[in-house]
Amino acid sequence: MHALSSHQTSYLNQIEAYVARMPSLSATATKVLETCNNPQASPNDLNRLIALDPVLAGQVLRLINSAYYSLSQPVSSLTRAIIMLGVNTVKNLVLSFALLQQFPITKPFGSLTSVSFWEHSVAVGVIAKWLAEFKGVNLTDQEDYFVGGLLHDLGKIPLNQKFTDETHQAMTLARQHRWSAVDAESVIFGFDHSMVGGLIARRWRLSPVFVDVLAYHHRPAESPDNNPQLVFIVALADHYARLLENNSDEDTLANDEMAALLMARVGLDASTLACARDVISAEIDRAKIFLEISQRKTGHDC
Amino acid sequence: MIVKFWGVRGSIPTPGCETTKYGGNTVCIEMIFADIQRRIIVDAGSGLRLLGDHLLAEHAAGEGLDTDIFLTHTHLDHIIGFPFFAPIFMPKTRLRIYGPVTCETESLEAVIGGQLSYRYFPVRQQELAAQIDYINLAEGHFDLGNDIRLSTKYLNHPLLCLGLRFEYEGQVYCTAYDTEPFQNLFVTDPQDPAFDALMAHQGEVAAREENQRMAEFFAGADLLIHDAQYTQQEYEASRKGWGHSAMESVINTAQQSGVRTLALLHHDPMRTDVQLDELTQLLCDRRHTGDTDVFFAREGIQVNI
Numbered sequence: 178m179h180a181l182s183s184h185q186t187s188y189l190n191q192i193e194a195y196v197a198r199m200p201s202l203s204a205t206a207t208k209v210l211e212t213c214n215n216p217q218a219s220p221n222d223l224n225r226l227i228a229l230d231p232v233l234a235g236q237v238l239r240l241i242n243s244a245y246y247s248l249s250q251p252v253s254s255l256t257r258a259i260i261m262l263g264v265n266t267v268k269n270l271v272l273s274f275a276l277l278q279q280f281p282i283t284k285p286f287g288s289l290t291s292v293s294f295w296e297h298s299v300a301v302g303v304i305a306k307w308l309a310e311f312k313g314v315n316l317t318d319q320e321d322y323f324v325g326g327l328l329h330d331l332g333k334i335p336l337n338q339k340f341t342d343e344t345h346q347a348m349t350l351a352r353q354h355r356w357s358a359v360d361a362e363s364v365i366f367g368f369d370h371s372m373v374g375g376l377i378a379r380r381w382r383l384s385p386v387f388v389d390v391l392a393y394h395h396r397p398a399e400s401p402d403n404n405p406q407l408v409f410i411v412a413l414a415d416h417y418a419r420l421l422e423n424n425s426d427e428d429t430l431a432n433d434e435m436a437a438l439l440m441a442r443v444g445l446d447a448s449t450l451a452c453a454r455d456v457i458s459a460e461i462d463r464a465k466i467f468l469e470i471s472q473r474k475t476g477h478d479c
Numbered sequence: 480m481i482v483k484f485w486g487v488r489g490s491i492p493t494p495g496c497e498t499t500k501y502g503g504n505t506v507c508i509e510m511i512f513a514d515i516q517r518r519i520i521v522d523a524g525s526g527l528r529l530l531g532d533h534l535l536a537e538h539a540a541g542e543g544l545d546t547d548i549f550l551t552h553t554h555l556d557h558i559i560g561f562p563f564f565a566p567i568f569m570p571k572t573r574l575r576i577y578g579p580v581t582c583e584t585e586s587l588e589a590v591i592g593g594q595l596s597y598r599y600f601p602v603r604q605q606e607l608a609a610q611i612d613y614i615n616l617a618e619g620h621f622d623l624g625n626d627i628r629l630s631t632k633y634l635n636h637p638l639l640c641l642g643l644r645f646e647y648e649g650q651v652y653c654t655a656y657d658t659e660p661f662q663n664l665f666v667t668d669p670q671d672p673a674f675d676a677l678m679a680h681q682g683e684v685a686a687r688e689e690n691q692r693m694a695e696f697f698a699g700a701d702l703l704i705h706d707a708q709y710t711q712q713e714y715e716a717s718r719k720g721w722g723h724s725a726m727e728s729v730i731n732t733a734q735q736s737g738v739r740t741l742a743l744l745h746h747d748p749m750r751t752d753v754q755l756d757e758l759t760q761l762l763c764d765r766r767h768t769g770d771t772d773v774f775f776a777r778e779g780i781q782v783n784i
Contacts (some may be wrong), residue, residue: 203652219666219673220664220665220682221665221673221675221678223672224665224678225678226674244617246617246618246633247617247618247634248618249618249619254681254685256665256677256678256681256682256685257681257685259664259682260662260664260682260689261633261661261685261689262633262639263635263636263637263639264636264664265581265635265638265640266581266638266639275510306677315683316676316677317680317681317684319677320677320681334705342504381494389548452611
């Protein structure tokens with residue numbers, strides 16, 4: 178990162194303060210309360226509920242790995258957390274975070290909406306998990322790919338919440354000049370959402386592989402050696418999810434330079450990825466139904 | 480080291496003619512380190528009242544009690560004796576109370592001391608004469624001084640609950656209650672609409688590994704005091720997930736872990752003396768328990784380790 182102007186330093190200071198007390202998302206909050214207050218809610222419901230909310234998943238993992246529980250080994254799997262600490266303890270964690278949430282679904286989520294942010298996060302998680310399975314990653318480690326994908330854009334939240342106008346400005350710049358979002362953010366803020374993501378991951382003491390995913394998913398080649406395959410797969414999942422969101426066809430995927438680079442690194446071709454499109458879309462829809470997101474969508478996408 | 484049982488019952492105090500032999504007070508255990516004149520109390524069930532009265536009688540007038548109380552968890556049957564523990568009303572008493580709390584807003588002090596409010600009790604916490612410090616306890620290894628070491632491990636109970644492993648001069652005393660074996664909580668039937676292969680697989684692995692850690696936690700204990708609220712039949716029929724264990728499986732696990740003496744604790748409130756005697760005949764015979772001595776804990780007895 179180059180030297181920041183005094184204005185940009187002020188942005189960074191405010192972002193750091195925000196990250197220290199980052200709230201959960203509202204899109205899942207009602208469902209969280211409903212599930213946690215229902216004695217009949219199953220561990221499967223609870224697990225899926227947390228796994229579908231990037232902030233919540235990160236917060237729960239953060240707290241479980243904190244000095245509060247002082248576990249002898251770090252836990253990176255929500256499934257394991259529920260088995261180890263029990264449904265009630267995890268429900269309590271989830272409820273406390275849900276109460277922190279501040280963004281009603283009827284309000285735009287800064288320059289994003291919480292719905293569009295959530296949809297993209299889940300899509301990247303689903304795709305990353307599918308890619309991991311395709312690449313023969315063992316079943317136990319596949320959850321890291323889902324969680325990594327789910328959390329990858331956490332850095333966007335502080336930027337959107339604290340500096341809505343500036344983020345709008347960055348997005349406009351990106352559209353006008355055909356820049357990437359991270360390049361446009363860098364011009365405005367002096368840093369981008371992946372830097373903020375790394376900040377969050379370190380502050381929350383997430384495992385090093387998640388720090389890498391959040392900080393390097395736009396520059397996977399620069400990622401440290403903790404698990405480069407995970408970072409590349411999430412980067413590809415992120416890129417592919419954006420192509421799907423833009424309704425790009427198979428030709429676009431085949432001719433997309435960045436996609437080609439990432440696919441070569443991950444080791445699969447465009448036709449294989451295109452074949453998975455229906456499976457991936459079905460998975461994303463299943464997740465949406467679970468959270469009843471589709472019924473509540475209010476349409477503030479920017 | 481001497482371990483003395485002041486309360487062995489689970490869930491709720493159970494007075495009456497059917498519980499006179501094993502006792503009706505809820506869990507409270509005293510550890511006495513005579514050579515270093517140290518005492519540690521584990522849990523503050525209704526048995527703590529008897530222990531408090533005993534300590535007052537033992538101590539000369541005006542002499543203060545200085546001790547540690549470790550709470551395995553804060554369910555009512557494990558803290559209900561605290562307001563009736565007479566030394567808390569004595570000005571020279573110093574207590575350090577350790578226990579796990581979940582990440583709720585209430586502190587350990589509020590959870591335990593909250594019983595001492597006019598709503599429930601005629602004396603408020605603020606009015607107690609004793610000096611009491613509350614210390615949050617989590618999983619880890621601790622030096623308690625005088626060469627006493629403590630390791631803790633989270634158990635499987637609906638509330639955050641810790642197993643305790645005390646080691647002193649090569650002797651190991653371990654508690655594992657309230658708990659039941661870790662289980663895969665996730666749907667494993669592929670036909671079930673909620674089935675998720677990854678979740679089911681990870682749940683299986685996590686449960687297996689946690690049970691392995693549990694067995695390692697009390698491996699080689701000279702005395703293990705373990706939850707045994709149910710028979711295997713009761714447990715399998717309708718008690719899974721309630722956070723308590725079946726006697727038969729506890730005996731089996733203790734044997735496999737090389738436990739020297741196993742005390743079965745947290746007797747169900749419905750369990751009568753006659754039934755416990757019958758279960759002793761059935762389950763505690765050395766022909767079945769191998770190298771592990773097994774008995775159902777009884778109020779008032781003590782074990783020398």
